Amino acid sequence: MDTPTAQVYRITVQGRLDEIWSQWLSGLTIETAVNDRGAIVTILTGEIVDQAALRGLLNRLWDWNLTLIAVTRLQGQHHDTFTSTRNRTRSGARHGQYTPARSS
Numbered sequence: 001m002d003t004p005t006a007q008v009y010r011i012t013v014q015g016r017l018d019e020i021w022s023q024w025l026s027g028l029t030i031e032t033a034v035n036d037r038g039a040i041v042t043i044l045t046g047e048i049v050d051q052a053a054l055r056g057l058l059n060r061l062w063d064w065n066l067t068l069i070a071v072t073r074l075q076g077q078h079h080d081t082f083t084s085t086r087n088r089t090r091s092g093a094r095h096g097q098y099t100p101a102r103s104s
Contacts, residue, residue: 006047007053008074014067017042026057041069 011028019030028046035041048054054071061068 006049008046009044010050010070010072010074011044011057011061012069013042013061014039014069014071015042017041017044017066024060026053033101035069040094045074 028044031043032043
């Protein structure tokens, strides 16, 4: 059985998170940007040790009621991107559905 290795991920959420939140997000790098629609987004980038840690991080973002835009696993020149097909909100009691997006 192969031992899982840490992967680097880029997670994009709607809105702005200050750098101070990095300690709550396993030391991920926090960048603020403006997307193509002119909305402010936060991009979290860093190494995540395994799928359980990724799930925990996504749960924390959910608990903070942040809208998840994309999760990208960075791997050399190839990367996998998953984008939300509907909003994930506490009030909606829906679990977001994620579909793979084509990467270039």
